[in-house]
Amino acid sequence: MITTWFKIAWRTLTRHKIYSLINVLGLTLGICACLVIWLITQYEFSFDKFHPDSDRIYRITTAQQFVKGESPSLTPAVIPPLAEAVRTGIPGLATVAPYHILADATVNVPVKDAVSAAFPSQPVVAGPAYFSILPPVWLAGDARTALSAPFKVVLSETKARQYFGPLSPDQVLGRELVYNDSLHVQVAGIIKDWKGHTDFPFTEFISLSTADHGFLQRSLHLDQLQWKGVPFSSRVLLKLAKDVKREDVDAALTALFNARWGTGTMTVALQPLNRVHFTDYGNGTQMRTAHLPTLYALISIALFILILAVINYVNLATAQSLTRDKEVGIRKVLGSSRTSIVIQFLCETLVLTLLSVLLAALLVKPVLGLFQRFIPAAVSFDPFAVNTWLFLAGIALLTTLLAGLYPARFLSSYLPVITLKGAGAVRGSEKWWLRKGLIVFQFTISLLFIIGTLVIGRQIRFMLTKDLGFKSDAVVLFSTNESRDSLNRVKLLEEQIRQLPGVAGAARENMPPMGLDRGVFTIQYKALGEDKIPVAAVKADEHFIPFYQIRLLAGRNLLPSDTLKELVINESLARLLGFKKPAQALGQSLYTWNKFVPIVGVVADFHQASLHEPVKPMVIAAIACTDMAVRLDTKNMPAAHTRAILARIERRWKEFYPNTPFEYEFLDESLAQLYEKEQTTAWLMNIATGITIFISCIGLLGLTMFTAERRTREIGIRKVLGASVPDIVALLGKDFILLVIIALVIASPIAWLFMQQWLQDFAYRIPVGWDIFLVAGMAILGITFLTIGFQSLKAALANPVKSLRTE
Template sequence: MIRNYFKIAWRNLLKNNFYAAISIIGLTIGLGVGILILIWIQDELDYDKFFEDSGQIYRVNIDGKMGDNSFYAGYTPPPAGAALVDNFPEVESYTRIYRPNADVIESKTIDGQHLFNETDIYAVDPNFLEFLTYPLAKGDPKTCLQQANSIVITPQIAEKYFGKKDPMGEILYYGKDKQPLKVTGVLEDLTKLQATVKFDILMPVQNFDEVAYFNWSWVWLNMATYVKLTDQAAKDPDVLANLESKFPEMLKTQAASAFERIGQPYEQFQKNGNYWDIHLQPLNDIHLRSGEIVSAISDQGDIQNIYIFGLIAFFIIVLACVNFTNLATAQANKRCKEIGIRKVLGSQRGQLIRQFLAEAFLYTIISALFAVLLVAWILPFFNSLSGKTISFYSIFSNGIWLILLGLTVLTAFLAGIYPAFYLTAFKPITVLKGSVSSMKTGFLRNGLIVFQFVIAIVMVISTIVVFTQLRYTQQRNLGYDKENVLIINNTEKLDAGVESFRQEIAALPNVINATSSTGIFTKGSFGDFYVPQTTETDRPVAKDISLSSYLVDDHFIPTLNIDIEKGRGFDARFNDSLSVVINAAAAKQIGWENPIGQKIRYPGGNMEYYTVIGVVKDFHLEFLHSSILPFALFSKTSKSYDTGVSFITLKYISGDTKKLIATIENKWKNYQQVVPFEYSFLNDDLNAAYQSERQLASLFGLLTALSIFVACLGLFGLVAFTAQQRTKEIGIRKILGARVSGIVKLLSKDFLRLVIIALVVASPIAWLFMNHWLQDFAYRINIPWWAFVVAGILALGIALVTVSFQAIKAALANPVKSLRTE
C-alpha cells in the first residue's frame, strides 16, 4: 500500500511538474538553510565539550566595584585558585593562564635563523594539559610543562620554525635575553577544535617573575583561573550555591592583607560601597553565556544569536511549507474530482490522507537530497560570512543526520497536513456536482501570503537596521583623529632608542607628528583605582575611582588631535612625572567642577599624589557597546608604573603609504635587527573590533535574500495558477478591448494589497525586535523611519515584478487560444 501511495505521488509530481518544481525549490532552500543553521548552532554549542570532565570544570570570575565603576571579568588574582582548593573540599584542583606581552621567538637550524614576533603565547601552570585536555600529537601532558625551560607548540608553529623536521627536543629562544626553551610537546591542530581558549605557544608560568611577584595580591587581575569541582558539587545546584555563598567570608580573610598593603583596608573598602566578589562559571557556558564578562583570552559568543538564527531558520522552513500548502490548496478544484471519484469507489478518508501525506513526503525527500547538495555548494561561502571552518562532513556526525532526518519528517508533516485533511473533507456528491467553493482556500492562501511577506519584511528591516548601526559605529566621532594613523608595535624592544626612533620618524616629510605610549586604542590599557583628594586638606573628597590609563609622552594629545577642555597636556618644559590628565567622565564622576590643581592618590607603590593638569574631552577607547568610562593619561616620565609595552603612533599625510612604511622599516632595522617590524592602521584595528557584528549583518543579509526569494517563489506559482484558472476570462476581456495594462492590474492588485497588509503587520514587529537588539550598544542609532519605507518599496517592487511576469505573459496570450482551453 505504501508503495502504491508513492507511485501515485510520483505520477502527480510528473503531471504537475511546474508547480512541483516551485514546491521542491522552496523546500530545498528551506531545508538547506535549516541544515546550515543547524550545523552552525551545533558548532557554537560544541565549544569546550571535548575536554575530559568538562562538566566539572569552572572558570573563576570576579565581580568588582570601585567607586561608581563596576566590572565583571574572567580574571582573578594569582592566589585565587590555591585559596579555593585550600579552603573548600568541593574544589579538587585548579590551573591558571597568564598572557604575557608579545615577544620574539627564534630558532637556529641548518636552514638558517627563523625569527618572528609571537602574540599568542600563554604562560600556564604545569598541570595545564592534564587539567584542560588539549590533544597532544607528541609529548606527555603530565610532564611536558614541568620544567622551566620547556615549551609546547602547535603544528603551525613547528612548521614555521623547523619546517618538516621533527621539533621534539629542538631549541627555541625566547625574548630579548634569548632564553633557550626545549620543545617538549606538539599539540594537535587547534584550529579544528571548538575551544574558547586557543593559543600558539605554551610556556611554564614560572618563567614570568611578575606572576610570582604578585602572588600576594588580590587586586592584580591578570590570571585566568579554572577549578575542577567534585562530581557532586558540579551536578547539584544546591551544593554549588552553598559553595559560592562561602566565598565572601574567605575573601575577608584572604584579601585583607593585600588591601591593607595598598592602603585600602578591606572592611573600609566594603563600607565605602565597594565589593570584590568571585563567582564560578561552568566551562561549557563560557562561549555563549558570558554576557558582559570581560576576557581577552576567551572566544565569547552570544546565546542570543543562537535563538535568532534558529528562529530565522524555522521561519524560512515554514515559508517553504507555506508555498507547498498554498499551491496544494490552489489546485483544490482539480484534486477534488479525483477525491470524489475515489470516495465513490470505496476509498476511506484515512487512505486519502495518507496519500496526500505521501506526496508531501516524496516532495520533501527529494528536496532534502537537493538541500544536502546545496549545502555542499554554499558552505565555503557560508563559512567566509560567519567566520567558521565548518566541514561538510559534520552533517554526518554528532547525531546531526538524525536531526536532519527529523527535520525532513517535520517539514513534510507541516507541508502536507493541511492539504491532506482539508482536501479529503469534501463530500463526494458536492465535489462531483462541481459546487465546491474556493472561498475557504482563498482566505487561507491570502493569510499565508501575508504571513510569508511579514517574515520577509521583518528581516529586510532588521538587516537595514543592523547595517545602519554598523555604519554608525564606523563613522561616529570617537573623540580623536583615526584617519591616516599608523601604529608601530613592540617599540619597547628598542629599549633606550625609542625616543630617538620616534624623533626620526616625526622628522619624515609626510609625517605630521609621532608619539610614544604604553597603550593605544584597541590595543589595551592598564587600570587601577585611586583616591581623589583636595589640595587644601589632602583628604578624600569622593569614593575611590577606577581609571583605565596610558603612559604617554607630550606628543600624544596633539598627534591624535584630542581636544583639551581645561588646563594643558604634558609638556617637556615641565616635570610632569607626578601629573595626570583626566577625561571629562572622570572629573564628572569625582564631582570636581574645577579639576585643575586637584589631586588623586595612588594607594599602591609609594602612595604617590598626582596633580590634575588637564581635562580632555571624552573619547572612546575601543567599542561603542559600552559607555565612556573614567580615563587618565600619565606621563611616561612617571616612575610609578611599568607596563612593559610600548607603541609609537604617527599621523601622516595621505600619499605613498607603502613608501612611508618601507622608510620606517629601514629606520627600525637601524635600531633593532632582531625583532621584526610590525605595524597596523588604527582604522583597520577599529573596524576589526566589530567583526562579529559584520558577520551577523552578512548572515542576516543572506538569510533575508533567501526568505524573500522563497516568498516570491510561492507568489510566482500562485499567480501562474490564478492566470491559468482565469484563462477564459482573460481571453474574453481582451476580445472586448481590455488592454494589457488593465489585465496586469486585474491579476496584480489583490496580491499587492496583501503585501501592503504584510508591511503594516511587520513594521511594529521589526521595531520591537531591533529596539531590543540595539540595547546592547551604549551608543546606538534611533531606528530610522526610512528603513520601513525602503522595506515596503523593496517588498512591493519584488512582488510586483514577480506578479507582473506571469500577468503580462497571460495578458499577451492569444485570446483565441484562451477561449479554446475549455
C-alpha cells in the same frame, strides 16, 4: 504499492512543472539555510566537549567594576595566590590546576654555535595538574613527571615540527629552547594536537616550578597580591569531585575570596567549561568567542525561512486542490481509502523534499565560501558524515510532515458524490481565507526583516561615520613590549620613525584614544570631599594630543615627562568637578598616585569606547609608555605607497629589535572590531531579508499564476464586455496588495518595539522615524506589484478568443 505511489507522485510533479519548480526553490532555500546554520551552531557548541568529565570542569573568572555605574568587566585572569588558597581552603575539589600565560614571548632554538631566528610564542606555565584536567595523548615523555622539575617544557606535535623539523618525538626529548633570550628549558614531552575544537589551544607548556625563578616571576607578576593596574596572567582550572554541587563550591569560593582579598569592586565565580566559548571577555583574552544570542538568532532565522517555504507549499497545494477534486473522487470510487490517498499526497511532498535536500546539499559549500568572512574558517561540510545524514533525514521528514500533512488531509477529505457532480465552486472559499492568512504571515515576517535591516543599517552607518572627537585614519599601532628601563631605546626609535619619508607623525601611548583596552585612574578633588572618583585614563607623551588632533578647549598641551607631573582632562570631567567653563579647571590639583597633580589643559570630549557607552570623565597623563602610534602620509596614494612606508618602519624596527617580528594593526580596523557584533547582525538581517522576500515572492507568483489560470474564461468574458488591461491587472492584484498592506499594519508596531529594544543597548543611537516604515512599505508593495504585475499583465493581454473557444 510503495513503488506505485512514488511513480504517480513523480508523474504528477512533472505534469505541473512550474508549481513544482516554485516549491523546490522555496524548500531548497529553507533547507539550505537550516543546513548551513546547523553546521555553524554544531561547530560553536562543540568546543571542549571531548574532554573527559567536561561537565565537572570549571574555570575561575574575575569580575571587577572599574568605573562606578558601569557593568563589571569580566576576565579569566585571577590574582596569583588564589589557586593555592582554593586548593587548601575549599573542600569538594578533585583537582586544582593553576596556569599562567606568558604573552608576546619569543623563542629561539640553539643549533650548534648559533641560534635560529626568533619564533613568536605564547607559552603556558603549568604543572602536572593541568594535564590531569585536560588530558592529552602523549607521543613522548611521561605525563606524571614531564612538568614536575624546573626548566622543562612540553610541546605539541605541531610546535615540535616547527622548532625541530622532521625529528621524531623521542628525538626531540632533551633538546633546548630559549625564551626571550633569557630562559633556557629542555623538552620533556611531546603531546598530540587536539582533534576537537577547544578554547585551550595552547601548544607549549613550561613547568610551573620554573616560575619561581626571576625572569618568569617578573614577567608574570606572580608576586602581585593585589590589583594594582597590572593585568594578571594567572588562570585557574579545577575539577569538582563527583556528587559535589557547583553552587556549594561557588559560595565557598566567594566567601574565601572576600575574607582574604575582598575589595568591594572585585568578585570571583566558577565558569563551566561549556560556557567559556560563549563569554565575551573584552580585551581579557585573544581567543575567539561566539555570541550566544547571535546563534539563537541564527536558529530562529533558519526556522522562519523553512516555515515560509512550507507555507508556500501549503498555499500552492491547497490552491491546486481545486483542480484535483475529481481525481480524489475517482480514487475513492475505485476503492482507495482516505489513508492511502493521504500517503499518496505525502509521497508527492517527499519527492519534492528529497529533491530540495539534494539541491540544498549541493549549495552548502558555495554558500560557505560566499560568506566566509562571517563564518568561522573551521566550519566545513562533510556530506558523508553520519550526523550529516541524520540531520538531512530529520529535516526531510520534518519538512515533509509540515508541508504535506495538511494539504494531504484536506485533499483526501473530499466526498466523491460532490466532486463528481462538478459542484466544487464552494469548496475553495474556506481555504482561501487560510491562504490569505498564510500570505499575511509571510509578508509580516518579510516586513519585520526589512524594517530591522533598515534600522540596523542606519545605526551602523551612524556609528561608523560619527565624529569621534579625534582623527583615526592612516594610524598604525604597535607595541615594543619594553619596560621603563629601556625607555631611551623606545624614544630613539620614535624619533627615527618620525623622520622617515611618508610618516606624518608619531606618538607614544599605553593605548589609543578609543578601543577595546581601557585604562582607569582614581582621583580625589578636595572641593568634592575625600571620595575617590574613578575616571578613564590614557598614559601618553607630549605628542599624543596634537597627533590625534584632539581639540584643546583651554590651557596647554602636556610637557615632555616620564613621570606624572601634570594632567589634561576632558570637558566631562571638568563638568563633574563642578567647573562651568573649561578654563576654570586650569591650575586646580587632583590627588592621584599618592600626590597632587595640577590640571594644565582641558580637551573636548572624545569617545573612548564604542557608542554603546557614553563619554566618560577622563585624564591624559604624561607618563613613560612604550606602545607607539604612527600616522602614515597616504592621502591620494596607492596601496603600494602604504606598503613602502611600512617596509621603512619595519627596517628601523629591525635595527632595534632584530629578533622580534614587526607586528602592527591599523587603528581604523581596530575600531571597526568594536562593532563586529552589530555588523554580523546586519549581515544576518540582509541575508534573511533577501531569502524571506524571495520565498514570499515566488509563492505569490505561483498563486498569481494559478489564479490567472483558474480565471482565464472570466478574464476573457470581461475583456469581451469592455474591461481594459488596467482593469484586469487590478482585478487579479488587488487582493494580494490588500494582504500586503494588512501585513504592513501588523508588522510595523512589532518591528518598532523590537528595534527600540535593540537600540537601548546604545548610548548614542538613531531615532526610529516614520520614514523607515514608509520605505519598508513602499519596498514591499513595489516588490509585490512587480511579482504579480507581470503575470497579471500577461493574462490581461491574452486573446479572449482562445480562452472562450471551448465555451
